[in-house]
Amino acid sequence: MQDYICTPLGYGKIDFKFLSNHLLVGSEKAKVEQRLLSNWLSIMGVSYCRDQEVKTVMPVGNKSQRSRVQGGWAKPSSAVSKPSSKQREEKASENIHKLPVWVGKGSEVDDPPNISIRFQQPAEKDLKFDDTHTRLITEPGVYDLSTEPSGVSRIKLFHNFIDEKSAARMFTELSNEVPWEQKSDVKDGVRYLQPRVVAWYGDQGYSYSGLSHSPRPQLLSPLLEVKHLLEENTGLQFNSVLCNLYRDNKDHVSWHSDDEELFGRLPTIASVSLGDTRMFELRRKVKPNSEGEFVYKEFVKVPLPAGSLLLMEGATQLDWQHRIPTEYHDRGPRINLTYRNIVT
Numbered sequence: 001m002q003d004y005i006c007t008p009l010g011y012g013k014i015d016f017k018f019l020s021n022h023l024l025v026g027s028e029k030a031k032v033e034q035r036l037l038s039n040w041l042s043i044m045g046v047s048y049c050r051d052q053e054v055k056t057v058m059p060v061g062n063k064s065q066r067s068r069v070q071g072g073w074a075k076p077s078s079a080v081s082k083p084s085s086k087q088r089e090e091k092a093s094e095n096i097h098k099l100p101v102w103v104g105k106g107s108e109v110d111d112p113p114n115i116s117i118r119f120q121q122p123a124e125k126d127l128k129f130d131d132t133h134t135r136l137i138t139e140p141g142v143y144d145l146s147t148e149p150s151g152v153s154r155i156k157l158f159h160n161f162i163d164e165k166s167a168a169r170m171f172t173e174l175s176n177e178v179p180w181e182q183k184s185d186v187k188d189g190v191r192y193l194q195p196r197v198v199a200w201y202g203d204q205g206y207s208y209s210g211l212s213h214s215p216r217p218q219l220l221s222p223l224l225e226v227k228h229l230l231e232e233n234t235g236l237q238f239n240s241v242l243c244n245l246y247r248d249n250k251d252h253v254s255w256h257s258d259d260e261e262l263f264g265r266l267p268t269i270a271s272v273s274l275g276d277t278r279m280f281e282l283r284r285k286v287k288p289n290s291e292g293e294f295v296y297k298e299f300v301k302v303p304l305p306a307g308s309l310l311l312m313e314g315a316t317q318l319d320w321q322h323r324i325p326t327e328y329h330d331r332g333p334r335i336n337l338t339y340r341n342i343v344t
């Protein structure tokens with residue numbers, strides 16, 4: 001059994017002070033908090049199982065917190081006894097990870113969320129978690145992700161870029177009027193149906209991963225509205241938009257970069273979200289290690305609510321990948337509009 005501890009200090013109202021890599025919950029109180037809990041767990045990349053017996057208990061914090069949590073909804077099992085909780089706690093506090101500090105853009109940048117993570121390294125197994133960095137961005141701002149010879153990778157997050165009422169109206173119009181299509185693409189020589197439906201608008205077509213979109217120059221009115229808003233606010237031009245509809249929690253887009261040549265070397269991609277909130281994740285690209293494995297260490301997670309705008313700029317497509325992962329729990333439909341500019 002692998003164990004590690006996370007303390008979600010300062011994030012949300014989650015009333016728990018310990019986790020294991022299999023956090024198993026049983027009581028009513030825990031059930032009320034399952035959604036928060038599973039969100040937080042998915043943010044931290046921890047697997048989550050419900051309605052099973054607690055296999056591991058990893059107390060963190062003072063004695064009163066411990067007994068409250070254990071007494072409330074966690075049943076320690078025999079797995080707890082070795083090594084002792086105290087030993088684990090002491091070991092864990094030696095291993096507190098200091099997450100990297102954002103390189104900010106003056107006053108536009110809010111402080112990073114106050115999350116600290118403690119990792120308990122089990123004696124018997126290497127979790128490969130111990131040197132990963134995950135940053136959660138919930139506040140609007142400008143965030144420099146990395147600086148490499150290729151340039152600065154920068155994202156900008158805006159909330160309420162589209163007001164609530166307009167976002168709801170656009171969501172309904174686009175759900176009904178866009179000719180949504182489930183395409184298939186090729187991965188490792190095999191053709192798969194994409195786990196979402198899409199539509200492409202632009203004067204030119206767009207091809208990637210063995211699929212192609214024909215030109216569709218006539219933008220629907222909500223798409224034009226957003227395009228004008230973007231152009232007014234960013235001073236940039238966008239001549240195409242890929243519309244994605246994630247129908248439920250299972251729909252997703254896997255790790256990728258929008259690094260096709262037709263968008264230029266350092267493209268700005270403007271991503272507008274409507275409908276239910278989904279987590280947008282980035283990971284920094286790595287070179288394969290000596291065994292040919294890709295061991296990713298830097299992750300960024302950004303919940304994207306309705307009306308938000310996320311700009312990906314600079315070297316983000318060269319040095320980072322992004323995805324929308326599946327979620328464990330139900331999600332309503334979400335529409336994402338990624339505006340791009342074809343330069344060739």
Ligand SMILES: O=C(O)CCC(=O)C(=O)O
Binds near residue numbers: 258271324336
């Ligand atoms: O749905 C999203 O937020 C991301 C979509 C995306 O990455 C893409 O269309 O290339």
Ligand SMILES: [Fe+2]
Binds near residue numbers: 256257258322
């Ligand atoms: Fe993308």
